[in-house]
Amino acid sequence: MIGFLKSGSVTEGFAVRLLRDVSPESLKIGDFAVIEGRIYKFFGIIDDLRLLSSNEDVFFDPPETPLQKLALSGSIIYSEIQLSPYVMADPDGNLMSIKTVPEHFSSVRLAENRDIELVFKRGGKPFFIGTPLTMDEHIYVDLEKLSMRNNAIFGITGSGKTVLAKIVFSGLIRNEIASLLIFDMHNEYGRSSKNEEGRVEPSLKTFFPKNVKVFDVAHNPDADSIITIPYVDVDPEDIALTSEILHYSEKSEETALLVRRRKGKEWLKFLFSLQGKTDEELAEISESLGVNSASLSALIRHTTRLSELDFLQDTMEESSINQILNYLKSGISVVVQFSGKYKNSALVYFLVANIISRRIHGKHESMSDSELKRLRTVIVIEEAHKFLSTNLKERNIFGIIAREMRKFNVTLFIIDQRPSEIDPEVLSQVGTRFVLQMMDESDIDSVFQGVGGGSRLKKILRSLQARESLLFGFSVPMPVAMRVREFGEDFFKEMQLNSPHGDPNKDLYGE
Amino acid sequence: MKSIGEILLLRPSFIAAEGKRDFIPPIGSLLKNNSKPLRYLIVVDQFVESRIPGRTPAPYGLDYGDIESEQPQSTFLMRWMYQLVPVCELNGTKYEAPTGVPDIHTLLYWVEDAEFTEVLSSSSFMDFLFRIDETMLPQRNEVIMRLLRKFIVSVPQINRDKELLRILTRLSIIFRNDYSTLKQFIKSLEVKI
Numbered sequence: 219m220i221g222f223l224k225s226g227s228v229t230e231g232f233a234v235r236l237l238r239d240v241s242p243e244s245l246k247i248g249d250f251a252v253i254e255g256r257i258y259k260f261f262g263i264i265d266d267l268r269l270l271s272s273n274e275d276v277f278f279d280p281p282e283t284p285l286q287k288l289a290l291s292g293s294i295i296y297s298e299i300q301l302s303p304y305v306m307a308d309p310d311g312n313l314m315s316i317k318t319v320p321e322h323f324s325s326v327r328l329a330e331n332r333d334i335e336l337v338f339k340r341g342g343k344p345f346f347i348g349t350p351l352t353m354d355e356h357i358y359v360d361l362e363k364l365s366m367r368n369n370a371i372f373g374i375t376g377s378g379k380t381v382l383a384k385i386v387f388s389g390l391i392r393n394e395i396a397s398l399l400i401f402d403m404h405n406e407y408g409r410s411s412k413n414e415e416g417r418v419e420p421s422l423k424t425f426f427p428k429n430v431k432v433f434d435v436a437h438n439p440d441a442d443s444i445i446t447i448p449y450v451d452v453d454p455e456d457i458a459l460t461s462e463i464l465h466y467s468e469k470s471e472e473t474a475l476l477v478r479r480r481k482g483k484e485w486l487k488f489l490f491s492l493q494g495k496t497d498e499e500l501a502e503i504s505e506s507l508g509v510n511s512a513s514l515s516a517l518i519r520h521t522t523r524l525s526e527l528d529f530l531q532d533t534m535e536e537s538s539i540n541q542i543l544n545y546l547k548s549g550i551s552v553v554v555q556f557s558g559k560y561k562n563s564a565l566v567y568f569l570v571a572n573i574i575s576r577r578i579h580g581k582h583e584s585m586s587d588s589e590l591k592r593l594r595t596v597i598v599i600e601e602a603h604k605f606l607s608t609n610l611k612e613r614n615i616f617g618i619i620a621r622e623m624r625k626f627n628v629t630l631f632i633i634d635q636r637p638s639e640i641d642p643e644v645l646s647q648v649g650t651r652f653v654l655q656m657m658d659e660s661d662i663d664s665v666f667q668g669v670g671g672g673s674r675l676k677k678i679l680r681s682l683q684a685r686e687s688l689l690f691g692f693s694v695p696m697p698v699a700m701r702v703r704e705f706g707e708d709f710f711k712e713m714q715l716n717s718p719h720g721d722p723n724k725d726l727y728g729e
Numbered sequence: 730m731k732s733i734g735e736i737l738l739l740r741p742s743f744i745a746a747e748g749k750r751d752f753i754p755p756i757g758s759l760l761k762n763n764s765k766p767l768r769y770l771i772v773v774d775q776f777v778e779s780r781i782p783g784r785t786p787a788p789y790g791l792d793y794g795d796i797e798s799e800q801p802q803s804t805f806l807m808r809w810m811y812q813l814v815p816v817c818e819l820n821g822t823k824y825e826a827p828t829g830v831p832d833i834h835t836l837l838y839w840v841e842d843a844e845f846t847e848v849l850s851s852s853s854f855m856d857f858l859f860r861i862d863e864t865m866l867p868q869r870n871e872v873i874m875r876l877l878r879k880f881i882v883s884v885p886q887i888n889r890d891k892e893l894l895r896i897l898t899r900l901s902i903i904f905r906n907d908y909s910t911l912k913q914f915i916k917s918l919e920v921k922i
C-alpha cells in the first residue's frame with residue numbers, strides 16, 4: 219500500500235495521501251496504480267506528485283536532523299499523488315469506464331502483474347508491446363482492434379518510432395491480422411536495417427520471409443521485384459499530390475485533366491512526347507486539344523521530371539501495382555522501398571505511394587462485402603504530415619483513406635514527427651496513438667486534440683524519454699506509459715520461431 | 730512497596746499530596762494509587778505551605794543550615810506538598826478518562842520499570858496527557874516534556890531512536906497546527922544522552 223484516497227472526482231481524478239514511509243521519489247509520473255474500492259478496483263495513472271504541508275511555520279524553522287524530518291512527515295509535511303482513473307473492474311474482472319468513486323481512505327497501491335494482465339491481456343489478439351515504466355510486467359495491445367482503425371506513432375527523431383513500428387508490424391504479420399503495405403521511405407522495414415550504432419538488424423522480411431515481399435523502385439539486392447508502372451496506369455490525380463515538388467499549379471492540374479480527356483490513357487506518353495517542341499508547334503497542338511498553350515507548356519515543363527523516372531515506362535506489361543494488390547489480397551505484406559537514385563526522393567516516394575494507394579482505394583470500393591471481410595489492409599506512411607497536411611484536403615487520397623476506408627477494411631498507419639502539420643480532421647480519425655518523446659508544444663497539443671483527459675496525459679508525455687511511449691486509444695482499455703519492449707535477440711527469436719510461416723525448423727524437418 | 734506521599738488536599742480542580750521535606754517527586758513524575766480504580770497521576774507542581782492556615786513564616790536571619798537546629802518549630806510548622814493531575818485510569822487493559830477524584834488520604838506510589846515502559850508506550854496514554862487542560866495548567870507541556878524525557882532516557886539505547894520517532898510522530902500530529910510548541914518538544918526530547 220502506498221497511501222489512501224483523500225479526495226477527488228470522476229472527472230478530475232483523485233488525490234491520494236501517501237503513507238509516511240513512502241517516499242515520493244519511489245513513485246513516478248506514469249506509474250500504474252490501483253485503488254481498492256469496496257466493490258470495484260479502479261485503475262489509474264499517476265500524473266502528478268505534490269509536496270504539501272499542514273503548517274507553513276515549519277519552513278521558518280526546518281527540522282534539523284533526519285529523525286526530526288521523519289517525525290514531521292505524514293503530519294506537518296506530507297505528499298500526495300494525483301491519480302487519474304481510467305477503468306474500473308467489478309469483482310468478476312469485467313472492465314468498464316469509470317462511473318463511480320471509491321470511498322474515502324480506500325487503499326491505493328501500485329499495480330502488480332495480475333492488474334496489468336487484467337487490464338491489458340484481454341480477448342482478441344493480445345500482443346506484448348512494452349513494459350510499464352517502472353515494472354517488468356508486459357503490456358499488451360489488442361492487434362485485432364488495432365487493425366480496425368487508423369493508428370499513429372508520433373515522436374521526435376530518434377525517439378524510437380521506426381523500431382516500435384517494426385514491433386507492431388511484426389505482431390500484425392505473425393498473427394495474420396492484416397496485410398501491410400509499407401511505404402518504406404528509409405528502407406528500414408525490408409530485410410534488414412542499420413540501427414543508430416550502425417549495427418545491422420533484421421527486419422520484417424527476415425522474420426517472415428514468406429509473408430513479406432519487398433518491392434523497390436530501383437535495383438536493390440533485398441527486393442523481390444523492381445517496380446514498373448506503365449504510363450497508362452498513371453492518372454492526373456496521381457500526380458496532384460506531388461504538385462508542390464513539381465511546382466505544379468491548380469491550372470496545370472486542370473490542363474492535365476483536359477489532356478487526359480482528349481488522349482485517354484495515353485495522356486502521359488503524349489505529354490512526354492511534347493517535350494522539345496517549339497512554341498509554334500505547341501500553339502498548334504494546344505489549339506487542337508482546346509487548351510491554353512501557356513498552360514500546356516507549363517504542364518510539360520512541370521512533368522519533365524516524371525519522364526526521367528525509370529520505373530515509369532512506356533510498356534503494356536502488367537503493372538507492379540497489380541502484383542502488389544494481389545499479394546495484399548492473399549495476405550502477404552508488401553514493403554515498398556526506395557533505393558539507388560531514388561533514395562530520399564520525396565517526389566518518388568509521394569508519387570508511388572499515391573498511385574498505389576489510389577488503386578487500392580479503387581479496388582476496395584468495388585469489392586463485395588464477403589471479399590472485403592477476408593481482407594484487411596494497413597497502409598503505412600512515414601513522414602505522414604507530408605501526405606496529410608491541411609492544404610491537401612479534398613484531393614488527398616490518404617485523407618480519404620483515413621476518413622472513409624475503414625468500412626472497406628483499409629486503415630492507415632501514420633508514422634510522423636510533426637503531428638501539428640497533419641490535418642486535424644485526419645488526426646481525429648486515429649484510433650490508437652503511440653506517442654513517444656515529443657518536444658514541440660504545437661505537436662504535443664495536436665496529438666491530444668480532442669482526447670479526453672489530454673491535459674493529464676500531456677504531463678506524462680513530458681516525462682518520457684527515448685524508447686518510452688504513451689499508448690492510448692481504441693485498442694487499449696486505458697492509456698499507459700510504457701517502455702517499448704527491447705528490439706533485440708529475444709524479440710528476433712520469438713518472431714522467427716513462433717511465426718506460422720517463418721519457422722526455420724519446419725523446413726529443416728521437412729514439414 | 731513504599732509510598733511516597735498521601736493526598737491531603739482536594740479542592741475543585743486541585744489535588745495535592747504531602748511529601749517529605751527532603752524528597753518531593755520531581756515535576757513530571759508519574760505516580761499511581763494502590764487501590765481500585767487504578768489511577769495514574771502526574772506531578773505538575775511543588776509547594777511548601779504552613780500547616781496552620783494564615784500563619785506566615787517569620788524571618789530568623791540565620792544561615793539556612795542553622796535554622797533547623799536553632800528554630801526547629803519553623804520546619805515542623807510547614808509541609809512539603811506537590812500538586813497532581815489525574816491522567817487516566819486503567820480499566821482492565823484499557824486506559825480511560827479519569828472518573829472523579831481520588832479519595833483523601835490516598836497513598837501514592839511510583840510507576841516504575843516495566844509498568845512505566847508499558848504505560849508510556851501506549852498512544853492512548855499519550856493522548857490523555859494532552860487532554861489535560863492547558864488553560865487550567867499553563868505548565869502542562871513542560872510537565873509532559875519532562876515525563877517523556879524521563880521515558881526516553883529509560884529506554885535501552887538500541888530502541889531509543891525508534892521510541893523517540895514514535896513519540897515525535899504522535900506529537901507532530903497533536904501539534905500539527907502549533908509548530909513552535911512541537912519544535913520545543915522535539916528539542917527537549919532529542920537531547921543526546
Ligand SMILES: Nc1ncnc2c1ncn2[C@@H]1O[C@H](COP(=O)(O)OP(=O)(O)OP(=O)(O)O)[C@@H](O)[C@H]1O
Pocket residue numbers: 373374375376377378379380381382412413414415635685702703704705706
Ligand atoms: N525498442 C527498442 N529496442 C532497442 N533499441 C531501440 C528501441 N527503440 C529505439 N531503439 C534504438 O534507438 C534508435 C532510434 O530509433 P528509431 O530509428 O526507431 O527512431 P525514429 O523515431 O524512427 O527516428 P527518425 O525520426 O530519425 O526515423 C534505434 O536505432 C535503436 O538503436
Ligand SMILES: [Mg+2]
Pocket residue numbers: 379380381
Ligand atoms: Mg524512423
